[in-house]
Every structure is written in structure tokens, then in C-alpha cells.
Amino acid sequence: MKILEDLLYTNDHEWLKVEEDKAYIGITDYAQDALGDIVYVELPEVDDEFEMEEAFAVVESVKAAADIYIPVDGRVLEINEDLEDDPSLVNEDPYESWMIAVELEDKSQLDELMNSGEYEKFLEEEE
Amino acid sequence: MELKKTPLYDEHVKLGGKVVDYAGWALPVQYEGIMKEHKAVRTAAGIFDVTHMGEIIVKGKDALEYLQYIFTNDLSKLTKNRIIYTFLCYPDGGVVDDLLVYKIDEDEYMLVPNAANTDKDFKWMIDNKKNFNIIIENVSDQIGEVALQGPLSEKILNELTEEDLSEIKPFSFKKDIIIADVKALVSRTGYTGEDGFEIYTSSEDIKKVWNSILEVGEKYGIAPTGLGCRDTLRFEAGLPLYGHEISENISPLEGDLKFFVKLNKEDFIGKEVLEKQDKNLSRKVVGFELKGRGVPRENYEVHKNGNKIGHVTTGYFSPTLKKNIGMALIDIAETEIGNEIDIIIRNKPVKAEIINKRFYKR
Numbered sequence A: 001m002k003i004l005e006d007l008l009y010t011n012d013h014e015w016l017k018v019e020e021d022k023a024y025i026g027i028t029d030y031a032q033d034a035l036g037d038i039v040y041v042e043l044p045e046v047d048d049e050f051e052m053e054e055a056f057a058v059v060e061s062v063k064a065a066a067d068i069y070i071p072v073d074g075r076v077l078e079i080n081e082d083l084e085d086d087p088s089l090v091n092e093d094p095y096e097s098w099m100i101a102v103e104l105e106d107k108s109q110l111d112e113l114m115n116s117g118e119y120e121k122f123l124e125e126e127e
Numbered sequence B: 001m002e003l004k005k006t007p008l009y010d011e012h013v014k015l016g017g018k019v020v021d022y023a024g025w026a027l028p029v030q031y032e033g034i035m036k037e038h039k040a041v042r043t044a045a046g047i048f049d050v051t052h053m054g055e056i057i058v059k060g061k062d063a064l065e066y067l068q069y070i071f072t073n074d075l076s077k078l079t080k081n082r083i084i085y086t087f088l089c090y091p092d093g094g095v096v097d098d099l100l101v102y103k104i105d106e107d108e109y110m111l112v113p114n115a116a117n118t119d120k121d122f123k124w125m126i127d128n129k130k131n132f133n134i135i136i137e138n139v140s141d142q143i144g145e146v147a148l149q150g151p152l153s154e155k156i157l158n159e160l161t162e163e164d165l166s167e168i169k170p171f172s173f174k175k176d177i178i179i180a181d182v183k184a185l186v187s188r189t190g191y192t193g194e195d196g197f198e199i200y201t202s203s204e205d206i207k208k209v210w211n212s213i214l215e216v217g218e219k220y221g222i223a224p225t226g227l228g229c230r231d232t233l234r235f236e237a238g239l240p241l242y243g244h245e246i247s248e249n250i251s252p253l254e255g256d257l258k259f260f261v262k263l264n265k266e267d268f269i270g271k272e273v274l275e276k277q278d279k280n281l282s283r284k285v286v287g288f289e290l291k292g293r294g295v296p297r298e299n300y301e302v303h304k305n306g307n308k309i310g311h312v313t314t315g316y317f318s319p320t321l322k323k324n325i326g327m328a329l330i331d332i333a334e335t336e337i338g339n340e341i342d343i344i345i346r347n348k349p350v351k352a353e354i355i356n357k358r359f360y361k362r
Helices: A029-035 A107-112 A116-126 B009-014 B034-043 B063-070 B115-127 B153-158 B206-220 B227-236 B271-279
Strands: A014-019 A022-027 A038-042 A055-061 A065-069 A074-079 A100-104 B018-022 B025-030 B045-049 B056-059 B083-089 B095-105 B108-112 B135-138 B143-149 B173-179 B182-187 B196-202 B222-224 B283-290 B301-304 B307-317 B324-331 B340-345 B348-355
Touching: A022 A029, A100 A107, B009 B018, B009 B025, B009 B206, B025 B034, B025 B227, B034 B045, B034 B222, B034 B227, B045 B206, B045 B227, B056 B063, B056 B095, B056 B115, B063 B108, B083 B115, B095 B115, B115 B135, B143 B153, B143 B206, B153 B196, B153 B206, B182 B206, B196 B206, B206 B222, B227 B307, B283 B340, B301 B324, B307 B340, B324 B340
Parallel strands: B045 B222
Antiparallel strands: A014 A022, A022 A100, A038 A055, A055 A065, A074 A100, B018 B025, B045 B143, B056 B108, B056 B135, B083 B095, B095 B108, B143 B196, B173 B182, B182 B196, B283 B324, B283 B348, B301 B307, B301 B340, B307 B324, B340 B348
């Protein structure tokens, strides 16, 4: 499974790329592989506000629908509309296929997340 | 409970199959991916391990009379080496199972029920044996079965047999023919909407057949195919799945499968209720295409003008048609082609239109 070094990770197999007060959020290589062929991505709208642990998107594979949870509080700044047109992008390159960018309200919430080394270990234990 | 393994279990693991619990069997839901496997069957060929399907033998002097009594379809004109699709119904018209019936000989038939229903069917058949002079035998554990499906199936299988496969027409079979040096029964049947064969042999020999087909099939683009695409393929072809479009609570008439219920035949279990139902059907399975965004899923509610009129029985993003389509059991008044309905997806109504449920025709 591919893991990128400069990202943060959650127990639910999402990644965050932090750029100052903004974070891009997507799902990891492990998550896309576990889901299988992705056929539908439902994203929130710009300016929607979410609290930590809320479902902000739905990703559906051929067989099942999965909620994607936000690991931080935040307001949606951008959504990746390309994924709505071609959901299979998430399978092809999960780390390029960010779903939303949020404005971080409380950067201390990032401390709870894993770095790449910790996530790698987490995956080994999951196996 | 420990999952049952088919004789091909080790092959599935070697091929990278994602093994899941299916009706108590450890079987691969996919190998490389459902989309890819689905496409292989539509454009070249795929091979499925369907050893989990049951095989029940009915033989004896009264075999035909007995089967006519328990089945909804009419077997009286079925000739040797031919196959018929039928329902086994309860007296209330609900479905015990849907099965294929192979006429092996004048007084001998092989029934192929769903894996999850085999024991239930067998018991039902014994309980309804009455004084018929027959023997009913569940031989499921002795038989291995693979399904080779897709437009190139005949070309592939030709390389493994001296037999003229073109002589085996749809819904017919040949017994005791040699495939990959193994004695087998081969029928031109399947559950994908494509041409193809189902091959039955002993549990010991099935591995030889599986591996030989994959080996000679390679140059034709064959893929090992799992349960995931088995369901998307049968769904696109408008074929019902027990527990979804038909069940204990959904009769064959409600499943829109009247063709396989011969109400003009002599008495059979369920006939009385089905006759009444036929005159006054209140709901029916239809096909629909989603017009808004989303994927319709099993058990999502179907509404019309804000009122619930039924539920989705199967729904997918169709890998071949690239559309979000489904089958739904709804009030008879709303079943007309072109009618607009709402599918409730995560508490929101999404527009859909009733269409013919044979979504894909080869």
C-alpha cells in the first residue's frame, strides 16, 4: 500500500494535507483498495460547516456505500468536482484525488492524527 | 461456524481472490476488481466457481408426475438432454427456490438449486413426497461446478474437448463427455446474459477443469471472475436473484416471471393462490433508471407523490451501460414504462423512470 510521507492520517483511512490554515482531505490507498471500484462520490457544498467526526461525503463502490468522516472541525472552502464526473480517479490516484479543502478552526485537533510512520504501523496491525 | 470450502479454494487464494462468506461458503467476491471481471465476461470470457450450487437427483417411475406436482413450470414436453427453469412454490404462492431442471433420462432428473436453499429445498421435497414412487438424493457434496461465460466461451472450451460443442444448444446439455481429460456434464446455460457453459464433474476433478480452462483461455483474455460481477451481470440481464426479486414473500407473478408459471397445467403446489393472484395482482417488479445523481441500492424506498409505493430489490451503477439502474417491487398502478418515480437516497427523493428491466441484451 502506498503511503505518502508529508501527509497526516486517520484511523478511518483518510489523509490530510495541511497548507497553513487549510487542509485537503481524501481517502488513502488502503481505503480505495478495500472499497474496490468506486462508481460514485457525493461531496458537500462549499461553505458547509462540519464538526469533527461528522460524515462529509459518501463514496460508493460497485457493492457498497461508505460514509467519509471529517477528522477536524471546519468550513468547506473547495470541493473537487472532477471526482463527481469521474469517481474512478479515486482508485487511480487516491492521494491526488482530494475530496474537499476545509478551513481549519482548531489546529490543535491535528495533533490527534498519525504521521506516515504511525499510519504504516497502524496498517500492519490492521492486517 | 467454519465456512465450507470448495475444492477450488486454494486456487482462489493463489489468484488473489478476496474471499468472503457467501451462504456459508468461502468464495471470492472478486480477484482483480468487479468492473474488470464484469467487462471480461461481456467481451471475452470469465470463469466462476459455482461448486456451492446444489445438485439434487430425482428418479423413479413417478419422477415426472412428482415434479409436475411441486414445480410451477410444465415439464411434460421436456425431452432428454434438455433443461427447464422453474419455481418451487409454497401453497401460498411464495417461492421456496428457483432452479434449473436437467432431464437426464426418462425417469431421472437433476435439479440445481441455490446454494443457500439446497437443504431447505431437499427437506421440502421429502416432506411433499407423498406416495410418489421416487428416490430423492442430495448429491451436492460430490459434485464440483464451474461456469464459463462470455462470447468466447465456445472457442475456449473447444480446445479442451473432441466434442462438437455447437451441438449443445441453449438450455440443453451433454452428459459423460470429456473435457480436459475429465468426464463431465456440460450444459449451455448461465447467469450472466452471455453465451456460455456450465460444467459439472466430481469434486476431485473440478480443479483440473478450472486450471485447464484458465490456461487455454489466457490468449482469449479470460479472467477468473467472482461473486461480485456474477451479481452485476445477472442484474443487467434482468435475471432474478432469490431473496431479492423473488422470495418466500414475493411470488413469481409479483417477480414478473409469469412465463415460468403454467397456470393451465394440472394441480401443483401454490396453483390455487397464484391463479387468484394472477387475476388481481397488486404489485410487480419493474426496472428503472435513475435520472438524478446517486446509486440505487437494495431496500431503498420507492415513492410517488410523497407516498411509499415499494422498495428497490437490486440496484447498481451498471458497468456495461454506465447508468444507475435498478429493479423495484412497486404498486401495480405505477408500473407503466415511462412512469416517473422517486428513489429515496439518504432521505432525499431522486427522480427515476420506469424502463424495461432487460437492461442489457447481447
